[in-house]
Amino acid sequence: KQEVTQIPAALSVPEGENLVLNCSFTDSAIYNLQWFRQDPGKGLTSLLLIQSSQREQTSGRLNASLDKSSGRSTLYIAASQPGDSATYLCAVPLSGSARQLTFGSGTQLTVLP
Amino acid sequence: EAQVTQNPRYLITVTGKKLTVTCSQNMNHEYMSWYRQDPGLGLRQIYYSMNVEVTDKGDVPEGYKVSRKEKRNFPLILESPSPNQTSLYFCASSSGGRPQPQHFGDGTRLSIL
Numbered sequence: 001k002q003e004v005t006q007i008p009a010a011l012s013v014p015e016g017e018n019l020v021l022n023c024s025f026t027d028s029a030i031y032n033l034q035w036f037r038q039d040p041g042k043g044l045t046s047l048l049l050i051q052s053s054q055r056e057q058t059s060g061r062l063n064a065s066l067d068k069s070s071g072r073s074t075l076y077i078a079a080s081q082p083g084d085s086a087t088y089l090c091a092v093p094l095s096g097s098a099r100q101l102t103f104g105s106g107t108q109l110t111v112l113p
Numbered sequence: 114e115a116q117v118t119q120n121p122r123y124l125i126t127v128t129g130k131k132l133t134v135t136c137s138q139n140m141n142h143e144y145m146s147w148y149r150q151d152p153g154l155g156l157r158q159i160y161y162s163m164n165v166e167v168t169d170k171g172d173v174p175e176g177y178k179v180s181r182k183e184k185r186n187f188p189l190i191l192e193s194p195s196p197n198q199t200s201l202y203f204c205a206s207s208s209g210g211r212p213q214p215q216h217f218g219d220g221t222r223l224s225i226l
Contacts, residue, residue, distance in 0.1 A: 046217075
């Protein structure tokens with residue numbers, strides 16, 4: 001059974017800092033890995049999807065890396081802003097599936113002005 | 114605008130009174146799914162559908178039903194709701210073929226008294 005762990009559970013940083021969020025998963029036979037953002041009272045917004053054949057994906061100030069062999073992914077946020085404050089979740093498909101997602105419990109990020 | 118729409122957004126009801134949460138997407142997506150989100154347990158998949166008339170159980174299907182008669186709609190049915198189904202529910206969709214990012218609705222907060 002796939003298990004996804006995110007560390008830390010919460011993180012508070014001053015504005016402008018670069019930061020790294022971590023995600024680890026137990027079954028490395030995955031098709032892809034997705035990072036989401038969740039704002040309070042809102043649904044999830046997909047940030048980045050990394051296919052299993054890729055090592056990283058970039059979107060603006062966000063960079064996600066994937067190391068399948070070690071079962072790890074990181075989300076790097078450059079020059080953090082207060083608007084980045086949210087809960088960040090990573091998700092991987094269940095073994096043998098391309099779309100049934102198993103989610104980590106998330107990292108709650110607060111960027112202080 | 115591409116979106117996944119859930120209704121209602123909030124509902125307080127009583128044990129045993131049948132209810133339906135609707136989900137509709139306007140992106141012509143083949144894949145749709147339902148999740149529930151609970152503190153300390155994260156997001157867990159209830160049911161999913163690969164296409165019209167094709168549905169299957171996720172991790173926590175007990176007490177729920179779904180149907181997929183049309184491509185755009187995927188309602189979640191609670192035939193006899195119980196207090197342990199009090200939760201935040203999300204509907205999601207994505208296109209078929211090569212896995213694409215999943216799009217989430219804004220959530221439905223259900224309270225079963």
